[in-house]
Amino acid sequence: MMDFIIQLAIILVCLFYGARKGGIALGLLGGVGLVILVFIFNLPPGKPPVDVMLVIIAVVSASATLQASGGLDVMLQIAEKLLRKNPKYISIVAPLVTCTLTILCGTGHVVYTILPIIYDVSIKNNIRPERPMAASTIGSQMGIIASPVSVAVVTLVAMLGNVTFNGKHLEFLDLLAITIPSTFIGILAIGIF
Incomplete structure (x- = not known):
């Protein structure tokens, strides 16, 4: 001890x-x-999490490619059009948009570029921007658990690999079948309430 x-x-x-x-x-x-x-204490070093490191490399490479090719700009333009077409429902649409962007990109950092747009749309329509902006950041972070390319999901699948549910092992698609619908239900709850 x-x-x-x-x-x-x-x-x-x-x-x-x-x-x-x-x-x-x-x-x-x-x-x-x-x-x-x-x-000094002669403790055996642990095995490095190679699977997780490879997923991180893949996500960073995909994000860099998306940025360099202009794909992220296209996604943000589509998101901006969607937000500006539905300004009255910004508290519902903005978290859905940021969650979708996070699911597609695998990282919650894409929310930073959309926050000024959410603020602008809210102010121009006499809506206090705190609520849609807060809901959007939460929606972005909730999207991480529903993203098939996020490190969190891959790590969770690796940790739950030995867990059996109804006689079969929990797999990647089983986890996503739970997290994607529950994420969108949670996002709608954030926007509505």
Whole structure:
């Protein structure tokens, strides 16, 4: 028990000091803590999550390709047209748009480019922008669990790989069959209430 407390203290000291220094120091000092645990305390290093790392590389590559080819701009133009055509329903449409963009791109960071449009449409139609903007950011984050290319979904499938449901293992499509409808129901609840 004492070894565990010492090991935890070493990791926390390294992480807090790295966070205080900022930037790359956080990663480097986290690595220093790992080296101390492996070589001084003789703990076996864990297996790196190769599947998750490959998904991250694929998502980053796809996002970069989408950005470089202008595909993201096209998606944002379509989203802007949709928002400007339905300004009265901005509190419902905006979260649906950001959720859909997140599902398609696999990351919630696409919401940053659509927030000024949501603000503009809200102000021009005498709607307080706080509600559609807050609902949109929440909708964007909810879209992560429904996106087939998000790291969160792939990690969850990997973690639940041994779980059986009605006699069969939980698979990728089974998870999406649950998360996609529940996400859209949640988005509608956010927009309506």
